[in-house]
Amino acid sequence: xxxxxxxxxxxxxxxxxxxxxxxxxxxxxxxxxxxxxxxxxxxxxxxxxxxxxxxxxxxxxxxxxxxxxxxxxxxxxxxxxxxxxxxxxxxxxxxxxxxxxxxxxxxxxxxxxxxxxxxxxxxxxxxxxxxxxxxxxxxxxxxxxxxxx
Numbered sequence: 032x033x034x035x036x037x038x039x040x041x042x043x044x045x046x047x048x049x050x051x052x053x054x055x056x057x058x059x060x061x062x063x064x065x066x067x068x069x070x071x072x073x074x075x076x077x078x079x080x081x082x083x084x085x086x087x088x089x090x091x092x093x094x095x096x097x098x099x100x101x102x103x104x105x106x107x108x109x110x111x112x113x114x115x116x117x118x119x120x121x122x123x124x125x126x127x128x129x130x131x132x133x134x135x136x137x138x139x140x141x142x143x144x145x146x147x148x149x150x151x152x153x154x155x156x157x158x159x160x161x162x163x164x165x166x167x168x169x170x171x172x173x174x175x176x177x178x179x180x
Contacts, residue, residue: 038167042174049177051119057177058117061170065124066115068166069159073108079161104159107134125160134159 076084116123126134136143140156
């Protein structure tokens with residue numbers, strides 16, 4: 032059983048006790064907290080299991096000196112691209128539009144062209160989205176907090 036199924040089974044019965052407006056409020060609260068957590072983890076370049084992302088390969092073309100390395104996915108983790116969608120029936124945190132394809136390539140370690148019409152490259156798996164143990168606890172705590180109100 033994967034993380035999402037386990038959370039759905041645990042929370043389903045509890046959330047069924049709430050009115051639709053209350054479920055929507057819980058879902059929105061959880062979605063916002065999840066997005067912040069995912070953004071922070073992406074910024075720290077960590078997979079959900081706590082391991083570091085595989086660093087990107089960079090070629091030196093006859094340059095000497097220090098290589099300035101920028102953090103990967105700086106724009107991708109912004110609110111503009113990392114969207115939340117929540118209603119009384121559920122919630123989603125993910126990428127939308129054209130960036131979703133880029134995110135999927137890294138999430139699943141797919142092969143993709145380096146540039147349009149360019150050579151293809153097998154990207155290493157860098158899990159942008161996923162549940163950590165602390166996020167699962169946060170979801171449970173948030174649901175329980177809304178139930179006790």
